[in-house]
Amino acid sequence: MMNRQIFSAEKDGFCGAWYPNPKQETNRAMILMLGDSSTDRMAVCGAKWLHRQGLHALAMSADRKDYGHHNYPLERFGKAIAFLRSRGCDKIGIVGASTTGMLALVAASYYPDITLTVAVSPSDFIMEGFYRDGRDGATERPGDNESSVSWEGKPLPYLPYAYRHPEYWQKIKEESKAGGDMVASRKMFDESERRHPLQEEERIKVERIHGKVVCIGAEDDVLWDTCKYIRRMQKRLELLPHDCAFEAWLYEHGTHFAFPESMLKMMLPVGSSLLVKVMFKAGRENPSACKQTRQDIDRKLTQLIREW
Numbered sequence: 273m274m275n276r277q278i279f280s281a282e283k284d285g286f287c288g289a290w291y292p293n294p295k296q297e298t299n300r301a302m303i304l305m306l307g308d309s310s311t312d313r314m315a316v317c318g319a320k321w322l323h324r325q326g327l328h329a330l331a332m333s334a335d336r337k338d339y340g341h342h343n344y345p346l347e348r349f350g351k352a353i354a355f356l357r358s359r360g361c362d363k364i365g366i367v368g369a370s371t372t373g374m375l376a377l378v379a380a381s382y383y384p385d386i387t388l389t390v391a392v393s394p395s396d397f398i399m400e401g402f403y404r405d406g407r408d409g410a411t412e413r414p415g416d417n418e419s420s421v422s423w424e425g426k427p428l429p430y431l432p433y434a435y436r437h438p439e440y441w442q443k444i445k446e447e448s449k450a451g452g453d454m455v456a457s458r459k460m461f462d463e464s465e466r467r468h469p470l471q472e473e474e475r476i477k478v479e480r481i482h483g484k485v486v487c488i489g490a491e492d493d494v495l496w497d498t499c500k501y502i503r504r505m506q507k508r509l510e511l512l513p514h515d516c517a518f519e520a521w522l523y524e525h526g527t528h529f530a531f532p533e534s535m536l537k538m539m540l541p542v543g544s545s546l547l548v549k550v551m552f553k554a555g556r557e558n559p560s561a562c563k564q565t566r567q568d569i570d571r572k573l574t575q576l577i578r579e580w
Contacts, residue, residue, distance in 0.1 A: 387483030
């Protein structure tokens with residue numbers, strides 16, 4: 273087992289696990305948000321992948337075993353950054369995927385200490401909060417008018433979901449079945465914006481982020497239209513003063529799991545491509561193109577971290 277130090281929100285101000293690089297001393301660390309907890313397989317393999325890139329890793333999660341996000345206090349990132357600085361890390365990055373891709377962008381917009389932000393399949397707006405508590409047999413349900421994140425004890429403005437519980441999960445199940453995917457909610461997110469056109473206060477203020485920002489997305493993502501969201505962020509930066517260097521890595525094929533191929537292989541030594549095929553119809557229809565996308569992301573991200 274890797275050397276690690278566990279943190280709790282009650283005792284330390286954030287929920288996470290510190291995975292120092294066992295092979296080299298470095299002043300560079302990434303805050304890592306993958307998986308349902310900071311100690312599960314996704315987080316551990318993500319940390320190992322970052323170690324290979326010569327970095328320390330600090331995994332963070334909403335709670336010990338909870339993928340739900342509702343009024344997640346952004347101040348937790350301040351506590352995590354203070355811990356990293358106490359360990360001699362003065363170059364701090366952040367990486368997240370899916371909902372935590374959004375969270376990575378929001379955190380970086382609040383904390384200028386973060387100088388490398390990598391968001392896989394993110395949104396460009398703050399999502400409404402959601403729970404994974406199994407209520408009424410639903411895998412997921414929206415919160416009761418709760419944001420996914422909060423600042424100074426107040427929920428940040430968010431794009432409300434088109435549906436309430438239990439219709440929310442019923443609609444996701446219907447869309448998933450119709451498209452031949454394990455999970456799909458792109459139509460729901462499109463409907464959410466149709467019913468509630470996106471407001472300025474709900475958008476992520478990417479112009480406040482410092483350093484390098486990389487947003488990665490695939491056109492065949494069925495969770496939401498991440499490429500549209502990433503292009504909107506690009507357009508926003510064209511119109512507003514900023515000092516970050518923004519890169520959009522957009523692919524035709526790659527699904528919602530647009531991870532570096534070598535990281536996915538660490539998570540699933542046998543059948544990494546199989547997971548993508550099982551989860552998404554696009555993964556079954558375009559397996560080689562999806563794999564090429566992941567290989568390209570791997571190569572570019574490795575290079576990017578080396579140059580950071």
